[in-house]
């Protein structure tokens with residue numbers, strides 16, 4: 001089966017994991033201004049998240065960044081995909097699949113048996129790359145700062161002021 005981004009690649013579009021290529025201001029605009037889950041995130045926070053993750057971008061033939069995705073990972077056991085965003089003018093031509101497959105098949109995470117993610121409405125997008133709903137949802141737990149904190153004494157000393 002031909003990858004959905006084959007035509008783009010032939011036209012000179014590229015997938016890259018080079019942090020130096022990232023257009024950090026553009027990524028900030030997408031995440032902070034256009035995406036509900038990361039609205040209001042600062043440029044500094046975006047930079048930290050990009051640097052602390054395995055981050056990939058897709059670039060058009062002129063070198064302009066048209067999409068981003070990152071994988072929060074220890075490169076050994078855990079891999080969580082987050083902040084997948086494609087420029088609104090370039091959706092529907094395979095950029096999203098390219099980004100997701102670029103993470104799932106990346107050499108640094110090739111031996112990790114399972115990737116997870118959270119999505120409100122783009123299930124079909126991830127299903128196209130092989131994602132399914134959680135198989136054993138009863139095994140998963142979450143801790144939320146707004147509710148869990150009440151049960152969680154803080155063992156870390158705070159400096160006064």
Ligand SMILES: CC(C)(COP(=O)(O)OP(=O)(O)OC[C@H]1O[C@@H](n2cnc3c(N)ncnc32)[C@H](O)[C@@H]1OP(=O)(O)O)[C@@H](O)C(=O)NCCC(=O)NCCS
Pocket residue numbers: 004035084085086087090091092093094095096097098118119120121122123124125126128
């Ligand atoms: C979701 C998103 C990343 C998809 O990127 P894209 O480049 O348009 O996706 P592709 O062209 O690679 O499409 C791949 C498949 O996903 C489907 N798809 C794309 N966007 C979708 C969406 N929002 N919901 C459901 N399915 C979607 C396409 O129909 C396509 O299926 P097909 O191959 O059977 O035709 C893009 O729409 C986007 O950036 N949306 C805003 C941010 C967002 O919602 N990100 C996901 C957060 S979890």
